[in-house]
Amino acid sequence: EIVLTQSPATLSLSPGERATLSCRASQSISSYLAWYQQKPGQAPRLLIYDASNRATGIPARFSGSGSGTDFTLTISSLEPEDFAVYYCQQRSNWLTFGPGTKVDIK
């Protein structure tokens, strides 16, 4: 089973700041990584698939990068609606999710 590790567990930032979230895989997963956003009481929302492709309707301030074992989700300038939990997910060997990073307001 491929294990995903996300860091940090919590990221405290202010609106307008840049957010950098990390996801590391226990073995190489090529570019088979997706990112999701989840707000309280809501279903997750797909942001990025195949490491760097934005899903339909996702703002350009969200970007993904990486390959192999190390991946990054960057939010260039945080909007108030971006404070949420973010999960990475691999599809190299079935699917697994990371434990999540909570982005909260500083």
Place this chain on the structure above:
Amino acid sequence: EVQLVESGGGLVQPGRSLRLSCTASGFTFDDFAMHWVRQAPGKGLEWVSGINWNSGSIGYADSVKGRFSISRDNAKNSLYLQMNSLRAEDTALYYCAKDIGAYYRGLDYWGQGTLVTVSS
């Protein structure tokens, strides 16, 4: 508009069975893989099972392998999850999710979930 509506959740005793259903609309159901993902109260997301467009590729998380069975009926635009030998640790909100492709790529639409509580 894509809609996914789950049903079948509820309170069930340990060791018993439950069958979840997901009815899809707003897209060509048999063009896409489908998944079940669960979330225990206050916890993260856990992929449970996935099935590709023609049921030719099916996968399960190790935690449910041998106990859960996924299936789909493309004529009815429906996805199912048969859950047997339920345990307390299966308690969670179960989401039905659509893949962006015929095989496994990413989950672009999600239902609102159906709650399964396993307790005596």
